Amino acid sequence: MKDISKATIDRLPLYLRTLRMAQDEGLDVISSEELGRRLEITPEQIRKDLASFGQFGKKGVGYYVNELKKSISSILGLDNHWNMAIVGIGHLGSALANHHSFISLGFNLVALFDHDPAIVGKTINHVKVEDVADLEKRVKELNIHIGIITVPGQFAQDVADRLVKAKIRGIWNFAPIRMKVPDTMHIVNEDLSIGLSGLSYHISRKF
């Protein structure tokens, strides 16, 4: 399979979510036209995206909702049911720990870490907060695949280094810095200030 663009990968979760909603509404079959209408994406774009992974539709009919849902889940690797840990149980870390949509995507929240003794020992969403000193040890014991970094910026690089050393598979970073990690490490930066700044840009040009 040739390299798939990031833009395509980014749209797959949207397709998946829309298929779920369609299924909840009782639809068995959906066309690229209808998917596009719901997401404000052109049908051509959707067909192109899907076609880069195989032939999922039936000409003259459309896509079978349940089948396509399963296919996209599998393409995204969601059926691996990755084990996740959150490092930094402040406001954002706690909010993510309580966020059910990750669970419904198939992820498991298996550990929480903080260094504040006032927070260590608390239970959030049925998971106990552990001392971050045990991070490397617990990554191995619990077979943690994904580390979510929600510590303040100045501590983020250190946490990332430790996760890399503990052979985590991927990092989802909410700290406002671009961390240095080996090229082989997958890291996604979730940068909330980008969206908000972009909104500011657009509304200030409007009037």
Next chain:
Amino acid sequence: MKDISKATIDRLPLYLRTLRMAQDEGLDVISSEELGRRLEITPEQIRKDLASFGQFGKKGVGYYVNELKKSISSILGLDNHWNMAIVGIGHLGSALANHHSFISLGFNLVALFDHDPAIVGKTINHVKVEDVADLEKRVKELNIHIGIITVPGQFAQDVADRLVKAKIRGIWNFAPIRMKVPDTMHIVNEDLSIGLSGLSYHISRKF
């Protein structure tokens, strides 16, 4: 000025943040080379991005950190000091209410809304949670520019409709749906499942 690409706008907040860090380190001047090194963006890209808004650098020297910082702030419209309100004070809404980086970007948090009587009346980060029934009235009274939607998906469209009717300027949406709003309304969807799903995609292909 001709239309600037979204990719360029998305990089400006990164430049801004890096300039701040450089300034904290005592740097007065920075080159596109050095900015690029810190952000893992090519210097050509950075010069191109900046050049689409004017000439901010000095040939043979680089960019004056403080000057460029102010210019980018102004381009992004951050010196408007927009008033923001959060609708939906669950885990995520509370976390955002406590998030100081928005304040440091120049935004003001002026109101919080929820419909749960158990939450209305609480104070978060010095702001009192009000009844969402008063939303439209308060948007006008407090001159709220940006509405942040952190309600569950099934209520998001209704909240958006009401914000639009109350003549809000922009919407920052965390609910996992693509809402229908007038073309003139600026809306940014902050879709956490995209980043996480993309990470899953990449790590499942790795081995």
Next chain:
DNA sequence: TAGATTGTTAATCGATTAACAATC
């Protein structure tokens, strides 16, 4: 069958990279 809709190829559009003259 006739109508609908996919999958794919070709055309267009847009963004990034390379190159280099201008100039501090």
Next chain:
DNA sequence: TAGATTGTTAATCGATTAACAATC
């Protein structure tokens, strides 16, 4: 001045859109 670095034009690369044959 010589060296460094910007701003800009041209070349390349990649993604989206358009068109349509294939086929259910």
